[in-house]
Amino acid sequence: MREIAVVAYSQSPCVADAGATNEVELIMPQLQAVYSQLGLASAQDVDFVCSGSCDYLQGAAFAFVAGVDALGAVPPIKESHVEMDAAWALYEAILKIRMGHADSALIYGFGKSSPGELPIVLSQRLDPYYLAPLWLDTVSLAALQARLLLDQDLVSERDMAAVVARSRRNAMDNPLAQLAGEFSIEELLAEEHFVAPLRRADCCPVSDGAAAMVIATVEQARAWGAPYARITGIDQRIENHNPCLRDLTDSVSTRQAAAAAGVHRGPVDVAEIYAPFSHQEILLTRALGLDDSTLVNPGGGVLAGNLMMASGLSRVGEVFRRIVDGKAGRGVAHATSGPCLQHNLVAVLEGA
């Protein structure tokens, strides 16, 4: 099988409201950044382009098509799109390269969630007969999951606050983070509940922004001469759409994806986990089989800023960055999609 490497990555700051910035204006700076890391002129210099976004976030039909205006698609390019987090666009691009249909690929994800009421917009992903008409928002769904964990003593509110405190502290060194600061567990626990048992700080913020990445065969990566990290494993699994038919206190799909991606074939120096709610980070850390030897979400994770449709790709990008910076030798990136961790992707990255 062809060995594939991440060779460039960039993410915008996470901001609560990108204001007068359309999708093209969100995407383009990130594309320019990855081009400049490799000395590329445009998307014409890669073999395949795949993006992830969801038009419902901003309520603009075919915003993903408008996003193509950022690429320079004259003459026409090979392009594809997933109505999902761009981590799944990465997955598609990897398959394309493995099949020998491309040697390099540009992947980007963007989300402008501020125009709508994101937890309500996302409620419409649920079963259209039984749940969507109830407008069961994502925060409430996560709160139902948290209660199950709390009732079964699998997690405590103190554990959840500790996750938040660590995220906020780690984010202080992350210039792209939206929420950062020094908070004690006691301070966080003193806050009122938002959707009990969740406090506001247990929930990721709503952020606008974009991320981009270039991957290539190891041969192409060497030809470009940029530092790279190899993707040595990737897998993704989906569970039933009905949350009540799943064990919400575990993430079976994450366990399976982690095993298939080979997470346990070596030490895990760093893990970037896509956990939009504090209790989910604990649950996912267990499902990934990680222990204290792994540094989890050193930049604060998505509790510090969550770019819907790009945060999953960014998890891979953050692991890449730590490896090429020499701060880690081997790392794991996780992405999630769908209500209450329905669909999970796990990737393993290793140094050159």
Next chain:
Amino acid sequence: MVAAELLSQHFELGFTYTRSTGPVVGKFLTGLREGRVYGVRGSDGRVLVPPAEYDPLTGAALGEFVEVGQQGRLLSWCWVSEPREAHHLQQPFAWAMVQLDGADVAMIHYLEAPSAEAIRSGARVGISWAAEREGFITDIRCFTLLEGAAP
């Protein structure tokens, strides 16, 4: 180049969808209109409420309907102190995961309760039917706590 003025506009996006129910969802919604709750038996013998069209384990088409109770046990809940505009209850309320008597999996719906303090996991709850029923999930207006149910 001058910085752009912030131009924004409120708008509502409407999708006036209608959906076919098929026989399984249709049976459930017809039942709701009659004030009854039907589940479907899965390949492992579990009664799934609301009914799934296809078995979650084997993918086989399902069709053995089982009427279940209108009361059940609260498996999980969360308290919405500030209802959102789209929510059907505009007073503080709970979301509930309820396993109806005779069902083997829970369903999620609204739970009307005076306060979060009145609710305990494991509590007994019952269906409060909508006054007008039309064959829709909202024919169940919400769940309510049953008298003397607090542990």
Next chain:
Amino acid sequence: MSEPLADVTGIKAPVYLKYRFTAGSAPARFLCRLKEGVLTGQRCPRCSNVYIPPRGSCPACGVPTEDEVVLSDKGTIQSFTIVSIPIPGNPIQPPYVVANIVPDGANISFIHLLSECVNEEVHIGQRVQALWKPAEEWGHAMDNIRYFRPLDEPDVPVERIGKLPVTGLEG
């Protein structure tokens, strides 16, 4: 006794979602000049094409367009259609003409109404000019231009449509 109701076979499941749309930086600058009665485009630094309405990038080159260009309100019909059926929600009575119009100085057309014309005589390459509403009614919208109407100028040869300078055919 009333007839028993038929089994449920369908549901109405409308979805209404509320948003606050914010125009991007390039469109916002375009709309602000439009409020002043000026059509502007943006020029690509790489291929020099001028786009209206600008979206912030050259879709051909994939680079930001920041060079703002004032365009003429005279233009050329690149294509058109005669609408003969009423469109739900549209107050305009058919038949009417909708045209792709390239304003002088731009390289891409936008869609607007054509009026004060004989519909059957409308043709590609025809010269047209904007009829603006009274200035006090101008807002951040393309309907500041009520419609375009024919101009008594020679037709533009097909190969020159979309390539005229801001000064027009003779410029």
